[in-house]
Amino acid sequence: ETGVTQSPTHLIKTRGQQVTLRCSSQSGHNTVSWYQQALGQGPQFIFQYYREEENGRGNFPPRFSGLQFPNYSSELNVNALELDDSALYLCASSLQRGSPLHFGNGTRLTVT
């Protein structure tokens, strides 16, 4: 059984640029969530996708957007990067809503 995989592992971008992070969910999981984890803090919910549609969003501006594909993989896009966007971005998949989340290793984004 393949777990949640994320790419890339690390990324360095400049303020104002755009970035796309990718996630492959665990086999059989149709729900994908994205979390942002700043240094020394707990993860903060960005949004969740269920069967290719966004069905929940946290307190993040519209420049954070996402997609889920028919194979349940997902992308997180962030436009107009700001310094405060520097964080670990975690993708999680679950078998169904309410089930335990299974997380990937994350993508460490640094904005300079």
Added chain:
Amino acid sequence: AQKVTQAQTEISVVEKEDVTLDCVYETRDTTYYLFWYKQPPSGELVFLIRRNSFDEQNEISGRYSWNFQKSTSSFNFTITASQVVDSAVYFCALPGMDSSYKLIFGSGTRLLVRP
């Protein structure tokens, strides 16, 4: 509003000591789940346990045990005979009130187990 508080920022123990990580939560839901996750240096959050609020029995899994007390809104986690491999950040979490689809995490407790 839903809230999780982990007051212990960092704990350092010597190997084989027992250690308890505290978690206090606030929720308006009458039934809810509570979770614990472990985050080793690799960054991945590892699911440890999900507990339903109507089941107040303590749970034990090997060296890990959890004490859930609804009366005090606490869900504490104890590691018995700690090992160096237990060194990690541990997070307690609670689903958002409006839906079960998102988790509200505490700020985490960093556990350092010294040899």
